[in-house]
Amino acid sequence: xxxxxxxxxxxxxxxxxxxxxSLMLALGACPVGVFLMLRRMSLTGDAMAHAILxxxxxxxxxxxxxxxxxxxxxxxxxVIVALGAGAVSRFTVQREDASMAAFxxxxxxxxxxxxxxxxxxxxLMHVLFGTVLALNNDALTLIxxxxxxxxxxxxxxxxxLVAECLDPLFLRSVSRLGTPVHxxxxxxxxxxxxxxFQALGTxxxxxxxxxxxxxxxxxxxxxxPMCALAFGFGAIxxxxxxxxxxxxxLPSGPAIILSAGAIYLASILFGTRGVFNTKLRRHRHRTx
Amino acid sequence: MTDAxxxxxxxxxxxxxxxxxxxxxxxxKAGSLTAVVGANGSGKSTLMKGIVGVLKPMxxxxxxxxxxxxxxxxxxSELDRSFPARVIDLVSLGLWPRRGLLGRYTKEDRExxxxxxxxxxxxxxxxxPIDTLSGGQLQRALFARVLVQDADIILLDExxxxxxxxxxxxxxxxxxxxxxxxxxxxxxxxxxxxxxAHFPNTLLxxxxxxxxxxxxxxxxxxxLLRARRFDEAWHDDAPWCEPEPGHVHAHSHDDHHxxxxxxxxxxxxxxxxxxxx
Numbered sequence: 175x176x177x178x179x180x181x182x183x184x185x186x187x188x189x190x191x192x193x194x195x196s197l198m199l200a201l202g203a204c205p206v207g208v209f210l211m212l213r214r215m216s217l218t219g220d221a222m223a224h225a226i227l228x229x230x231x232x233x234x235x236x237x238x239x240x241x242x243x244x245x246x247x248x249x250x251x252x253v254i255v256a257l258g259a260g261a262v263s264r265f266t267v268q269r270e271d272a273s274m275a276a277f278x279x280x281x282x283x284x285x286x287x288x289x290x291x292x293x294x295x296x297x298l299m300h301v302l303f304g305t306v307l308a309l310n311n312d313a314l315t316l317i318x319x320x321x322x323x324x325x326x327x328x329x330x331x332x333x334x335l336v337a338e339c340l341d342p343l344f345l346r347s348v349s350r351l352g353t354p355v356h357x358x359x360x361x362x363x364x365x366x367x368x369x370x371f372q373a374l375g376t377x378x379x380x381x382x383x384x385x386x387x388x389x390x391x392x393x394x395x396x397x398x399p400m401c402a403l404a405f406g407f408g409a410i411x412x413x414x415x416x417x418x419x420x421x422x423x424l425p426s427g428p429a430i431i432l433s434a435g436a437i438y439l440a441s442i443l444f445g446t447r448g449v450f451n452t453k454l455r456r457h458r459h460r461t462x
Numbered sequence: 463m464t465d466a467x468x469x470x471x472x473x474x475x476x477x478x479x480x481x482x483x484x485x486x487x488x489x490x491k492a493g494s495l496t497a498v499v500g501a502n503g504s505g506k507s508t509l510m511k512g513i514v515g516v517l518k519p520m521x522x523x524x525x526x527x528x529x530x531x532x533x534x535x536x537x538x539s540e541l542d543r544s545f546p547a548r549v550i551d552l553v554s555l556g557l558w559p560r561r562g563l564l565g566r567y568t569k570e571d572r573e574x575x576x577x578x579x580x581x582x583x584x585x586x587x588x589x590x591p592i593d594t595l596s597g598g599q600l601q602r603a604l605f606a607r608v609l610v611q612d613a614d615i616i617l618l619d620e621x622x623x624x625x626x627x628x629x630x631x632x633x634x635x636x637x638x639x640x641x642x643x644x645x646x647x648x649x650x651x652x653x654x655x656x657x658x659a660h661f662p663n664t665l666l667x668x669x670x671x672x673x674x675x676x677x678x679x680x681x682x683x684x685x686l687l688r689a690r691r692f693d694e695a696w697h698d699d700a701p702w703c704e705p706e707p708g709h710v711h712a713h714s715h716d717d718h719h720x721x722x723x724x725x726x727x728x729x730x731x732x733x734x735x736x737x738x739x
Contacts (some may be wrong), residue, residue, distance in 0.1 A: 212545055334563055337555055340547050343540040347514045347532070348558045348611075395546045395591050 200408030202321030207387035225255035227285030252364030304375030320369035381431035392445025467492035472522030500667035533613035556610030578609035668692030
């Protein structure tokens with residue numbers, strides 16, 4: 175048991191780093207994912223993940239496979255797309271889903287173009303799928319900063335974020351925070367995706383954000399426990415994914431996301447608000 | 463005499479350059495209880511949005527007396543009922559004007575929320591998820607939120623829609639209580655009997671004010687007939703109201719629209735509804 179569960183993390187530095195990095199990622203990304211889901215923007219996360227690519231690719235083109243320039247590039251690209259799409263939806267008749275799709279497709283095509291200017295498909299695979307087993311100190315520091323900043327921002331803007339999700343028109347009638355908080359939130363999404371792409375790649379970093387959140391929805395009907403539960407699921411996925419990848423010699427990023435996927439599928443079936451409890455089991459009902 | 467709480471100066475509100483409320487002048491007195499009446503499309507909800515500031519005026523202005531807080535209950539709430547919140551979370555949103563983003567909810571705040579729930583007959587509903595409420599229960603909860611907001615000006619847009627008779631009675635009692643507390647209340651309503659029975663003042667709208675003043679005077683049959691005959695459609699070929707942009711006050715039909723509060727009814731110039739020029 176010890177050999178299977180604990181030994182890999184005790185014996186190997188790279189496993190410790192991978193675990194620390196992915197847990198910190200989950201700490202910031204999972205609550206953000208909960209709000210993305212509650213705002214019906216689950217696919218926005220996906221779109222943003224694609225949108226980051228040209229920035230990361232530009233960093234890669236100029237400086238090679240290095241974390242800092244690629245992160246900064248990804249951040250810039252993500253913020254441009256988020257602001258552009260958000261502004262189009264807030265100030266024109268077009269809804270956010272359409273404007274987001276338009277912006278991220280432009281961004282993705284640009285990214286693939288830039289990567290193909292220099293580099294092989296191996297490099298592209300690095301950017302797309304990440305390398306959680308090769309996190310260096312820079313990357314870990316970056317992830318720690320991002321998750322700390324995310325938690326702090328969420329704590330400060332919590333009330334506004336909940337109000338903006340629950341009743342946006344009400345928030346607009348009592349406060350001018352509605353629009354700013356929307357953009358702050360999109361900023362957090364970008365930040366966490368950029369933080370995640372070192373470890374999981376641009377395509378899969380959104381998985382650690384959305385899957386635990388989607389799973390948590392099947393267990394509770396309140397926001398605070400949902401965020402905590404999402405982080406719990408995220409953390410379990412990280413540990414399980416890393417172990418599976420270690421023992422079965424599988425790529426670790428997909429293993430982590432697949433673990434989260436397994437939790438999600440189990441939650442659909444067995445969650446307190448899942449299929450078995452709400453649909454299949456015949457409920458006794460009370461007199462009032 | 464009490465002061466004006468809301469002042470409309472030549473207020474024109476609308477969507478994509480077509481006016482929905484056209485050149486409204488007048489004021490709402492502090493502590494008054496006004497019903498806003500008119501057919502569908504006559505600009506009632508638009509006026510509410512204009513007062514709250516959710517919709518910016520195309521011309522003219524709507525001024526709120528300084529220091530007066532507004533509580534607004536929209537007709538089509540953007541409330542997301544699938545959001546995982548409890549009744550108490552929804553009603554606690556009403557604490558925003560007092561506590562803002564970061565202020566802690568005190569013991570008094572929590573008491574205010576539970577008093578409000580009691581006042582609307584929802585005691586015991588605190589922990590209920592909002593997606594399990596009936597339409598009437600949700601409306602009560604939203605009234606509780608308005609109670610918690612403790613505002614000087616209360617705007618209710620068709621609060622009696624899809625609400626049973628008992629609930630209407632309860633909500634009317636709350637509105638009267640606010641009126642008694644010298645708050646300024648404006649309510650969009652369709653039931654004229656209800657308006658005659660409970661509202662001292664009425665504004666009759668048909669994209670422009672048809673009549674405005676004491677309810678009995680305003681809701682006279684000839685006024686109602688005129689209000690019914692207004693033109694609801696947008697006309698893309700309608701001439702521009704202002705000949706030159708920026709000439710907000712210098713439009714040509716001052717004689718039609720510059721009525722002071724109360725002297726609108728009986729004016730023969732209003733028969734044909736919104737004429738653009």
